[in-house]
Amino acid sequence: MTTTAPPPAPTPAVATPPPSPSARFRVPGAFLLGAVLLFGVAPLVLSDFRISLLAKYLCYAIVAVGVSLAWGRGGLLVLGQGVFFGLGGYAMAMHLKLADAAAAGETLPDFMLLYGSGDALPWWWRPFANPVFALAATVLLPMAVAALLGYFVFRRRVRGAYFAILSQALAAALSIWLVGQQTTTGGTNGLTDIRGFFGYDLSDPVNQRTVYFVVAGVLLLLMAAARQLFVSRYGELLVAVRDAEERVRFLGYDPAAVKLVAYVVAAGTAGLAGALFVPAVGIISPALIGIVPSIGFVIGAAVGGRASLVGAVLGAVAVAWAQSSLSDAFPAAWTYLQGLLFVVAVGFLPGGLASVVTALRARRTRTAPAPAPTKGETA
Amino acid sequence: MSGAGLTVRDLRVTFDGFRAVDGVDLDVPPGDLRFLIGPNGAGKTTLVDAVTGLVRATGSVRFAGEELLGRPVHRIARRGIGRTFQTATVFEQLTVLQNLDIAAGAGRGPLTLLRRRRGVPEAVAHALETIGLAGLRDRPAGVLAHGQKQWLEIGMLLVQDVRLLLLDEPVAGMSHDEREATGELLRRVGEDRTVVVIEHDMDFMRSYARSVSVLHAGKVLKQGTVAEVQADARVQEVYLGRAAAPEPVAVPVAEEA
Ligand SMILES: Nc1ncnc2c1ncn2[C@@H]1O[C@H](COP(=O)(O)OP(=O)(O)O)[C@@H](O)[C@H]1O
Ligand SMILES: [Mg+2]
Numbered sequence: 272m273t274t275t276a277p278p279p280a281p282t283p284a285v286a287t288p289p290p291s292p293s294a295r296f297r298v299p300g301a302f303l304l305g306a307v308l309l310f311g312v313a314p315l316v317l318s319d320f321r322i323s324l325l326a327k328y329l330c331y332a333i334v335a336v337g338v339s340l341a342w343g344r345g346g347l348l349v350l351g352q353g354v355f356f357g358l359g360g361y362a363m364a365m366h367l368k369l370a371d372a373a374a375a376g377e378t379l380p381d382f383m384l385l386y387g388s389g390d391a392l393p394w395w396w397r398p399f400a401n402p403v404f405a406l407a408a409t410v411l412l413p414m415a416v417a418a419l420l421g422y423f424v425f426r427r428r429v430r431g432a433y434f435a436i437l438s439q440a441l442a443a444a445l446s447i448w449l450v451g452q453q454t455t456t457g458g459t460n461g462l463t464d465i466r467g468f469f470g471y472d473l474s475d476p477v478n479q480r481t482v483y484f485v486v487a488g489v490l491l492l493l494m495a496a497a498r499q500l501f502v503s504r505y506g507e508l509l510v511a512v513r514d515a516e517e518r519v520r521f522l523g524y525d526p527a528a529v530k531l532v533a534y535v536v537a538a539g540t541a542g543l544a545g546a547l548f549v550p551a552v553g554i555i556s557p558a559l560i561g562i563v564p565s566i567g568f569v570i571g572a573a574v575g576g577r578a579s580l581v582g583a584v585l586g587a588v589a590v591a592w593a594q595s596s597l598s599d600a601f602p603a604a605w606t607y608l609q610g611l612l613f614v615v616a617v618g619f620l621p622g623g624l625a626s627v628v629t630a631l632r633a634r635r636t637r638t639a640p641a642p643a644p645t646k647g648e649t650a
Numbered sequence: 651m652s653g654a655g656l657t658v659r660d661l662r663v664t665f666d667g668f669r670a671v672d673g674v675d676l677d678v679p680p681g682d683l684r685f686l687i688g689p690n691g692a693g694k695t696t697l698v699d700a701v702t703g704l705v706r707a708t709g710s711v712r713f714a715g716e717e718l719l720g721r722p723v724h725r726i727a728r729r730g731i732g733r734t735f736q737t738a739t740v741f742e743q744l745t746v747l748q749n750l751d752i753a754a755g756a757g758r759g760p761l762t763l764l765r766r767r768r769g770v771p772e773a774v775a776h777a778l779e780t781i782g783l784a785g786l787r788d789r790p791a792g793v794l795a796h797g798q799k800q801w802l803e804i805g806m807l808l809v810q811d812v813r814l815l816l817l818d819e820p821v822a823g824m825s826h827d828e829r830e831a832t833g834e835l836l837r838r839v840g841e842d843r844t845v846v847v848i849e850h851d852m853d854f855m856r857s858y859a860r861s862v863s864v865l866h867a868g869k870v871l872k873q874g875t876v877a878e879v880q881a882d883a884r885v886q887e888v889y890l891g892r893a894a895a896p897e898p899v900a901v902p903v904a905e906e907a
Binding site: 510511517519 | 702722735740741749751756767
């Protein structure tokens with residue numbers, strides 16, 4: 272039957288070389304390096320103050336893991352991650368405020384006593400007194416909202432700019448709503464002055480370090496999970512949907528379902544990041560989850576390389592670091608710089624800095640003809 | 651027996667009042683290798699679009715006794731109906747192997763999807779041999795030549811395990827050798843499947859068609875064997891006469907996807 276096969280391809284058949292040992296150990300090696308840096312080096316060389324800052328940046332990096340999946344691999348420009356970050360953050364903060372109040376012998380969180388709306392806890396605060404409910408809610412609540420939203424949006428084939436604008440509008444709506452609920456959400460101030468974290472005093476530097484270790488551990492675990500998604504069959508399918516959604520439909524898949532999974536996972540990731548942000552920074556407020564921070568959540572990934580997990584994570588940390596260093600010195604300039612970074616990265620370097628690294632590496636090892644660089648293939 | 655193949659009744663597709671498909675009846679028995687010919691703009695692509703759920707249509711399209719009209723694209727695909735596009739559409743960023751593996755996987759469960767692909771599934775390996783791309787399996791599909799992309803698309807239909815293949819101008823832009831190879835491929839693929847091929851090339855049609863339908867201005871003008879169709883006066887008038895002359899400048903054809 273091979274006699275009637277189409278003529279041999281004009282290009283000489285290229286047998287893929289077996290992966291070199293260095294390539295085989297690159298991924299576990301990179302994880303090991305990351306663990307050593309985060310758990311060994313950083314605590315040794317950084318002051319307590321810097322460690323707290325790093326914990327905050329790593330929370331942004333956790334959001335970037337989800338952004339890398341949804342946007343980098345799935346092509347969904349998730350410009351509303353502030354919503355999910357906020358839901359996770361508020362769920363956590365509500366529990367911690369209630370625990371703080373209970374520890375102080377009060378029935379209401381301090382701000383409710385201060386603004387005095389009434390004497391009873393709002394009904395929707397009550398379940399958050401339960402730590403298991405609150406912890407589950409930090410992840411499941413964002414995922415549920417994303418599932419509901421994504422179900423309608425992807426089925427109606429809302430795409431590209433419309434999806435991005437819708438996401439932004441949602442982030443704006445949530446933060447505006449929160450501002451208006453002074454007596455039940457703390458309004459503009461948000462939920463602040465959080466003192467304890469499941470029985471530990473957050474003003475103790477030792478406990479702050481523990482929070483840092485938790486954040487770092489969660490980041491590494493999520494990166495491992497995301498990496499597995501990237502290389503799985505689902506990961507390949509997601510790239511296919513990103514690049515030729517209609518074609519995937521004709522193969523018998525529902526692209527809406529494929530995108531929904533990435534969107535919901537990214538939302539859960541952002542929720543977890545928001546939940547960890549609260550003990551790490553001690554506050555959650557509308558200003559941290561609105562339009563501007565929502566754009567901020569994707570800029571790091573854009574600069575570092577959205578399709579590359581490591582690129583997105585390092586980019587998020589770098590941009591967060593630049594923001595806190597620069598925004599104090601030049602508060603007005605940062606907003607413009609942030610916009611500029613986004614435009615430059617998306618417009619001129621869609622693969623981010625990671626694509627530069629990939630290109631350089633390919634150049635160094637150009638003994639055999641390398642396959643065309645693919646934005647979907649950088650790990 | 652026609653109930654088991656493709657049965658189209660009074661199919662109509664209208665674009666802003668323009669009737670692109672205007673009451674088509676079509677019977678393709680199981681195992682047939684049917685060529686669908688007709689001048690540019692006759693409605694051939696639109697007919698395939700309607701059968702595969704891409705455009706809204708009225709009338710009836712049945713395959714293996716089941717009504718297809720009104721179902722979403724991916725459900726029609728799952729009933730065993732596959733198609734290719736006038737411009738080959740493959741996942742350019744993914745390798746040939748990944749393209750085929752995705753095509754083979756619409757029935758996979760969540761657990762399989764979350765695992766990494768290990769090795770090459772048997773159906774995929776078989777298709778790689780059939781379409782002659784085994785040596786290129788780890789290349790990104792984007793670097794393939796035009797003809798190779800068409801073969802890859804046909805390979806994707808094979809692993810998808812479709813029972814009805816609808817191929818939209820699969821040999822357009824191919825060299826003579828490539829056409830011949832594609833024709834043999836179609837013949838082999840058609841051994842246990844129903845195949846409908848849209849094609850302009852008369853020589854190609856004469857060599858490989860088992861039966862022919864001629865479409866003109868959204869209607870079926872004639873249906874029969876190659877000889878019957880060629881002998882038909884009206885067909886000669888609207889189509890074959892023109893095809894003998896140098897190819898007219900192609901009318902811009904609407905986007906597929
Ligand atoms: N999406 C569309 N919107 C409007 N007109 C269309 C669309 N698709 C096709 N047409 C028109 O319908 C007619 C049939 O097109 P088509 O099915 O592509 O022809 P063929 O494939 O036979 O060359 C053409 O006149 C074309 O311009
Ligand atoms: Mg056409």
